[in-house]
Amino acid sequence: MSEQQNIAAYQAKLAQYIKLGSVSAQYQQIQATAQFLQGIFTQLGGQVQVFSDHKFPLVFADFPAATPAANATTLLFYNHYDVQPADPIDLWQTDPWTLTKRDGKFFGRGIADCKGDLFVRLTALKNYLDAHAGQPPVHIKFLVEGAEEIASQGLQDYFEQYSDLFKSDLIIWESGSKNERGQLRITGGNKGISCFELSADSASRDLHSSNAAIIDGALWHLIDGISSLHQHGKISVNGFYDGIAAPTQRAKNLAHKMYFAPEQLSRLYELKYPFLQGSDEDKIKEAYLFAPSFNMEGISGGYEGTSVKTVLPAHGVAKFDMRLVPGQDPAEVAHKVAVQLHDNHFADLKVNYTMGVKAYRSDMDAPLIQQLIATAQTVYGGADSVEVLPTSAGTGPSYNFNHYLHAPIAAIGIGNPTSGAHAPNENVTEADYLMGIKVISQFFTNLSQR
Numbered sequence: 001m002s003e004q005q006n007i008a009a010y011q012a013k014l015a016q017y018i019k020l021g022s023v024s025a026q027y028q029q030i031q032a033t034a035q036f037l038q039g040i041f042t043q044l045g046g047q048v049q050v051f052s053d054h055k056f057p058l059v060f061a062d063f064p065a066a067t068p069a070a071n072a073t074t075l076l077f078y079n080h081y082d083v084q085p086a087d088p089i090d091l092w093q094t095d096p097w098t099l100t101k102r103d104g105k106f107f108g109r110g111i112a113d114c115k116g117d118l119f120v121r122l123t124a125l126k127n128y129l130d131a132h133a134g135q136p137p138v139h140i141k142f143l144v145e146g147a148e149e150i151a152s153q154g155l156q157d158y159f160e161q162y163s164d165l166f167k168s169d170l171i172i173w174e175s176g177s178k179n180e181r182g183q184l185r186i187t188g189g190n191k192g193i194s195c196f197e198l199s200a201d202s203a204s205r206d207l208h209s210s211n212a213a214i215i216d217g218a219l220w221h222l223i224d225g226i227s228s229l230h231q232h233g234k235i236s237v238n239g240f241y242d243g244i245a246a247p248t249q250r251a252k253n254l255a256h257k258m259y260f261a262p263e264q265l266s267r268l269y270e271l272k273y274p275f276l277q278g279s280d281e282d283k284i285k286e287a288y289l290f291a292p293s294f295n296m297e298g299i300s301g302g303y304e305g306t307s308v309k310t311v312l313p314a315h316g317v318a319k320f321d322m323r324l325v326p327g328q329d330p331a332e333v334a335h336k337v338a339v340q341l342h343d344n345h346f347a348d349l350k351v352n353y354t355m356g357v358k359a360y361r362s363d364m365d366a367p368l369i370q371q372l373i374a375t376a377q378t379v380y381g382g383a384d385s386v387e388v389l390p391t392s393a394g395t396g397p398s399y400n401f402n403h404y405l406h407a408p409i410a411a412i413g414i415g416n417p418t419s420g421a422h423a424p425n426e427n428v429t430e431a432d433y434l435m436g437i438k439v440i441s442q443f444f445t446n447l448s449q450r
């Protein structure tokens with residue numbers, strides 16, 4: 001089939017894929033979607049295995065190359081076949097489970113995150129295989145999980161069982177997006193996170209507030225303890241910054257080039273306080289990507305109703321998240337908070353660690369990542385058409401991928417700032433969809449000439 005015919009044929013399959021409505025949170029169509037992908041990969045000539053050790057099957061497809069030279073390089077595409085619920089359905093202008101083309105855009109739940117990306121990759125591979133007697137450019141693998149939208153449940157178990165199968169030299173992450181300036185963004189890695197609660201119990205029940213002259217209440221005590229940990233963005237937990245891997249100069253340079261306008265952010269949210277780093281844009285950008293943070297999500301206790309209740313609360317609780325950088329361990333960080341409180345007369349405050357994940361930052365100088373960046377620059381129209389970020393400021397499961405597979409990670413995809421992943425009217429432009437196929441196709445060609 002011609003390239004155009006393949007594009008059309010895979011678009012039709014993508015419509016079926018979106019129709020499947022694979023919402024992991026509701027365990028909707030999960031088995032059926034894994035089977036659907038098994039069929040797609042098999043038709044394409046892959047050796048497919050569907051692992052069902054866990055409630056959410058993992059689909060693995062292997063396309064080994066013909067020669068030892070070509071097999072020396074392995075590329076792994078990571079995607080997920082699950083999506084977010086479509087709610088609120090009323091806000092969709094077209095049916096979320098029907099791939100709809102309108103005004104140069106494709107609409108449908110999962111088109112940007114990340115069903116469209118998988119089909120961009122499959123179309124590129126199909127075109128390459130057709131043009132090369134069925135032989136892939138290098139060893140190619142696809143790993144498609146079914147529970148990404150619910151914290152990748154079971155993925156770690158699959159890694160522990162089968163990570164030898166998934167070994168690769170470069171991991172292409174599930175999706176990616178253009179930035180607000182229209183540059184294609186290639187990102188490596190994520191910050192980590194440590195989530196915990198601090199709680200204080202000062203008595204068996206609330207007291208009359210006349211007792212405040214002689215008794216410290218749980219809420220004051222909790223706030224005093226919290227204050228001892230943090231002042232104006234500076235985290236004063238003993239050992240908190242220990243072991244942090246400083247960003248390289250090149251990573252810093254990439255951060256400085258990032259499209260990020262503090263002014264705009266300030267206007268958008270009508271910020272009342274200056275940035276923690278002052279007005280130095282480079283410092284703000286470095287902190288955004290490379291500095292750990294300590295956020296209080298909420299605090300509660302005592303009387304929170306209208307008017308007055310003269311009560312001395314016996315209980316208070318506050319929730320926190322710390323964004324972490326490479327070199328920090330989420331549980332260890334929560335433990336350091338407990339030690340700090342203990343050593344500063346707040347031993348009674350309870351630290352309840354709830355969840356965490358480590359950070360991972362790609363070396364954007366890794367040769368295969370460099371090759372991907374160069375390919376994207378050629379396809380999209382020059383060095384300025386691509387923005388390279390060593391990490392995103394958000395959190396994701398990239399640490400586990402690197403930990404088990406020992407390969408650098410790069411995210412590249414077909415989204416844009418108004419794609420609305422997880423939101424109603426999720427969309428990508430047809431132009432970005434076609435460019436996505438082009439860039440992966442060109443990457444295959446360049447890899448075959450290594």
Ligand SMILES: [Zn+2]
Nearest residue numbers: 113114148174
């Ligand atoms: Zn996703």
